Amino acid sequence: GNSVTQMEGPVTLSEEAFLTINCTYTATGYPSLFWYVQYPGEGLQLLLKATKADDKGSNKGFEATYRKETTSFHLEKGSVQVSDSAVYFCALEREYGNKLVFGAGTILRVKS
Amino acid sequence: SAVISQKPSRDICQRGTSLTIQCQVDSQVTMMFWYRQQPGQSLTLIATANQGSEATYESGFVIDKFPISRPNLTFSTLTVSNMSPEDSSIYLCSVERPGAYTEAFFGQGTRLTVV
Numbered sequence: 001g002n003s004v005t006q007m008e009g010p011v012t013l014s015e016e017a018f019l020t021i022n023c024t025y026t027a028t029g030y031p032s033l034f035w036y037v038q039y040p041g042e043g044l045q046l047l048l049k050a051t052k053a054d055d056k057g058s059n060k061g062f063e064a065t066y067r068k069e070t071t072s073f074h075l076e077k078g079s080v081q082v083s084d085s086a087v088y089f090c091a092l093e094r095e096y097g098n099k100l101v102f103g104a105g106t107i108l109r110v111k112s
Numbered sequence: 113s114a115v116i117s118q119k120p121s122r123d124i125c126q127r128g129t130s131l132t133i134q135c136q137v138d139s140q141v142t143m144m145f146w147y148r149q150q151p152g153q154s155l156t157l158i159a160t161a162n163q164g165s166e167a168t169y170e171s172g173f174v175i176d177k178f179p180i181s182r183p184n185l186t187f188s189t190l191t192v193s194n195m196s197p198e199d200s201s202i203y204l205c206s207v208e209r210p211g212a213y214t215e216a217f218f219g220q221g222t223r224l225t226v227v
């Protein structure tokens with residue numbers, strides 16, 4: 001079946017540190033992949049996406065590359081800010097029409 | 113983008129009662145989705161609400177427990193019936209982005225606590 005595995009958190013970093021949150025997936029076919037972010041007290045928002053192998057999604061300094069060979073979609077940012085503190089969810093689109101399968105979520109805490 | 117309004121934003125309910133959650137979208141959408149986010153866990157799809165037909169439920173979720181209505185292309189409700197403390201979760205409504213099928217938008221969620 002379809003599943004998403006994320007690294008466990010919480011991840012605690014100092015401001016300007018490099019961030020990696022690992023995400024691997026299991027799926028039939030080639031799903032679209034997403035990172036969603038949930039800031040404190042807010043709803044889930046799409047951060048970035050990639051729809052085919054070798055695509056790189058990017059937004060707000062975050063990047064993730066769709067790696068078919070390793071079935072991975074790791075989230076990276078070169079220099080995190082306190083405002084990046086949130087819960088990050090990796091997800092895949094199970095089938096056409098936005099049926100999403102989410103990972104467990106990773107809490108990121110950035111200290112000033 | 114799509115703007116999604118959910119009501120109520122939170123509620124505390126007695127066990128054995130039912131709560132209906134409303135989801136209003138600012139544009140017409142074909143499919144609406146209902147998710148549950150249990151404490152400390154990820155989101156799990158409950159069902160897909162289609163206008164003009166019965167909702168499609170995921171494994172582990174049944175219509176008697178989570179009846180869904182979809183009277184038009186901008187509105188849906190999810191009812192959590194005969195609640196128990198295990199139903200304490202955040203319930204989220206989601207829609208696909210009109211005109212593009214690889215982006216989902218989410219409401220802010222309804223935080224339900226059953227006592």
